[in-house]
Amino acid sequence: MIAALMTKKEWITNNVRRKNLGAHVLGVTAFAGGHIAVHWLMPSGQVVQDNWDMHGLEFPSLTVELPEMAWDEREIHDVFGYRPQGHPDLRALVRNPRWPDEFYPMAGLNAPQKPPWREVAPNNPEQTVEGEGVTIMKVGPTHAGIIESGHFVFSIIGENILHLDLHLFQNHRGVEGQLQGRLIGSVAPLISRICGADTVSHQTNLAMAVEEMAGYQVPDEIKWQRILLLESERILSHLNDLAQIPAGVGFSVANQKALTMKERWQRGLTVIFGHRLLFDTVHPGKSLAMDTAALGALITQLQREWRPWRSLVQGHHGFQDRMKGVGMVRQSDALRFGGQGVVARASGLTFDARQLMPLYHGWHVDYASETSGDVSGRFKVRLDEVEASWRLMQGVLQRYQIHSALPFWEPPTDLIGQAATFSESPHGLNAHIVAVDRGKVIRYHVRSGTFRNWPLLSKAVAGNAVGDFPLINKSFELCYSCLDR
Amino acid sequence: MGKSIQVLQLRHVDAGSCNGCEQELTALGNRFYDMQHSGIDVVASPRHADGLVVTGPVTDTMKRPLMQDWDAVPEPKWLIALGDCAAGCGVFQGAYACYSGVASVRPPDLVIMGCPPLPQDILRQITVWRKTLD
Structure with a gap:
């Protein structure tokens, strides 16, 4: 990649500018060896790419300015082990407690091997609302019909949903x-x-x-x-x-x-x-x-x-x-x-x-x-x-x-x-x-x-x-x- | 088997499917196949079920929920692997977070192959296999 070295601020303003021009993000893609690329589909139909080369295992997070990047960056954190600096919510998205600590399947160039999974439940910490009269209702991952698997944690008060915490990636195959x-x-x-x-x-x-x-x-x-x-x-x-x-x-x-x-x-x-x-x-x-x-x-x-x-x-x-x-x-x-x-x-x-x-x-x-x-x-x-x-x-x-x-x-x-x-x-x-x-x-x-x-x-x-x-x-x-x- | 089953009630568990087998299983409820008419139904709870119909190669994350559902089905009970992934010959074989189909949890009693299997094949194979249970 021949790209002039960008500062963290330029990385953020560049990407924010594209969004403000009406572009759609195609993907935030991490590559083994410490490279991040954001592909944007511009309103003209042209696809442009912003690149960030990492020194070490960190890259500047775009999530605060562009909340749509939140899950992309969490996924990169989970499967590459690269840390989006300044991300407001780095809970596991794809990983779960069964994944061995040092297992980052996408960090290498070759197809990852199956790790020795830890013998614990696959449940990640839940985000719920606390307070008088609040009930926690959990649904899934298996369902009462013919549906794909996903786990939903509802915080409800009376009949009403206060918050839904999604625990997806149950079907993550790799x-x-x-x-x-x-x-x-x-x-x-x-x-x-x-x-x-x-x-x-x-x-x-x-x-x-x-x-x-x-x-x-x-x-x-x-x-x-x-x-x-x-x-x-x-x-x-x-x-x-x-x-x-x-x-x-x-x-x-x-x-x-x-x-x-x-x-x-x-x-x-x-x-x-x-x-x-x-x-x-x-x-x-x-x-x-x-x-x-x-x-x-x-x-x-x-x-x-x-x-x-x-x-x-x-x-x-x-x-x-x-x-x-x-x-x-x-x-x-x-x-x-x-x-x-x-x-x-x-x-x-x-x-x-x-x-x-x-x-x-x-x-x-x-x-x-x-x-x-x-x-x-x-x-x-x-x-x-x-x-x-x-x-x-x-x-x-x-x-x-x-x-x-x-x-x-x-x-x-x-x-x-x-x-x-x-x-x-x-x-x-x-x-x-x-x-x-x-x-x-x-x-x-x-x-x-x-x-x-x-x-x-x-x-x-x-x-x-x-x-x-x-x-x-x-x-x-x-x-x-x-x-x- | 000690339990006379007039209607085979199954609980569906997706253990890593692409949603193709789900679509065809759902199609069994339309008026062309009408599985209830043939004495087959998909029920909401494993407690009401005679067995599980499992799709997908069995991902590591779904292995425990699948076993929990299996344990919740009262005896006697049967396990059906639906589609190539569940049968252990699907395209996701070898992916790092996958096992090799339902057999990696427990040997299935019936394996229905296909990617996805045709609705009429699902219906016919379950019907033929059921006769062997009496």
């Missing part, structure tokens, strides 16, 4: 460590399974990173297919979430009908793309054989089923009332904590990474945005986005035609370079920071949309009735897997 030293050409199945709900977005980020490092421009047909896959995934995920929100208030008819649409959509996608969840569908420089007529017919079929369902949920006053004013996210909080995706767009922010993705250049997308910031806002944004995605797909399908033969391209096996790629997953801005040397991964950092939204969930539930937690939680519908990795 994926970024596992990727270390692997051939970049062999990581696709793993990247495809970082998250069962945002898989296409993760696969696309990997493909774009490989193509960028190799300097390969993909043909239009491949770009169009990626748009179709990304939008198919958005619809799949939104249909799921739109089914879960009515379930959160016992509106079974709306729940079952939406699950039915999801199932039909999945069955159709299986015929067209070969997998019910779209795993293993995006590959660097390649496209899949695809029946475009079948995809067009599938969209029309779903739209027919969708219209009466939308009338049902929008015309149901009881359901609408249950969503209003519940689980509010203030616009200022969404901005300050770097909220992403549906959560941010329901709180008056208008950012959607597709606006800046070169992949979508030249395509018209109707971007959704609401200002209410409550469950009903997040529900409405998803409704509008499903319809907008179908329209976009129909536009792409009209132009889609495969010329006789696409050029054959294989990524070079001795790839060298670094890339920061991003896409708009169903859960928001999803970024990958990838560094490769002679074909081998030296660092692979994944920062998914949910990472930015989990702290906001904690803010949104405070002041609400504890009985509304499932509803608020469903309206965020954050995945645990691509947070925990």
Whole structure:
């Protein structure tokens, strides 16, 4: 890295200036050997990088000025052992008491070995409210339904939530460590399974990173297919979430009908793309054989089923009332904590990474945005986005035609370079920071949309009735897997 | 087995899954598969369950909660490993915070492979296996 030595003050002002210019942080990435990089997505679409080279094991924390960095820096502290100087809350985020003291899995260049875990419970200290009449209610990590694992510690008074302390990373597998030293050409199945709900977005980020490092421009047909896959995934995920929100208030008819649409959509996608969840569908420089007529017919079929369902949920006053004013996210909080995706767009922010993705250049997308910031806002944004995605797909399908033969391209096996790629997953801005040397991964950092939204969930539930937690939680519908990795 | 089971009630535990197996398990409740109709249900408490259905490779952090849930299920009880990760052949094998599937805690009574397994396969395999319990 050729960078003039920066002072701590310059490091902070530089990064704060980018935020004030309207940039979005893609990732705060630590590298073995004492290097920190902050990648910013500027409003122009350009990705810029600020670098800090450490002397010793400390680096200046940005969290006081940019609270959205709080979890990034805590994670670095946990897995690298680098200390963010001046961080106001350095409780363990990823680690727990079972981790041996000297075990910092990402501090070395190679894939980390399994440590001798300590024979204690994995529970970290809890942050609770103390006082007369305050009750502590703990939920998880295993749950009473079919849900991913996470542990929630509520401080409640009467019916009302005073504070929610999140204990996530129960599903931490060590994926970024596992990727270390692997051939970049062999990581696709793993990247495809970082998250069962945002898989296409993760696969696309990997493909774009490989193509960028190799300097390969993909043909239009491949770009169009990626748009179709990304939008198919958005619809799949939104249909799921739109089914879960009515379930959160016992509106079974709306729940079952939406699950039915999801199932039909999945069955159709299986015929067209070969997998019910779209795993293993995006590959660097390649496209899949695809029946475009079948995809067009599938969209029309779903739209027919969708219209009466939308009338049902929008015309149901009881359901609408249950969503209003519940689980509010203030616009200022969404901005300050770097909220992403549906959560941010329901709180008056208008950012959607597709606006800046070169992949979508030249395509018209109707971007959704609401200002209410409550469950009903997040529900409405998803409704509008499903319809907008179908329209976009129909536009792409009209132009889609495969010329006789696409050029054959294989990524070079001795790839060298670094890339920061991003896409708009169903859960928001999803970024990958990838560094490769002679074909081998030296660092692979994944920062998914949910990472930015989990702290906001904690803010949104405070002041609400504890009985509304499932509803608020469903309206965020954050995945645990691509947070925990 | 000393307990006649007309409806197999299972408690789900995610031990490091990507959420793919969860989605397909949830799909079993939709009107196309309707698992309750086949005498299979996912229940809220291990105390009400006849067994656990476990997804994921078993992360170190989830190992204890998984064993606690298992201990809370009354005898006789059964353990089902759902999906390649739980079966010990998933993509997360070898990651530093993972074990090698459910078998690293206790040998499962039924293993359903797939990444994720298709809903109809989950349903069929549980149905066929149940007949061996009588």
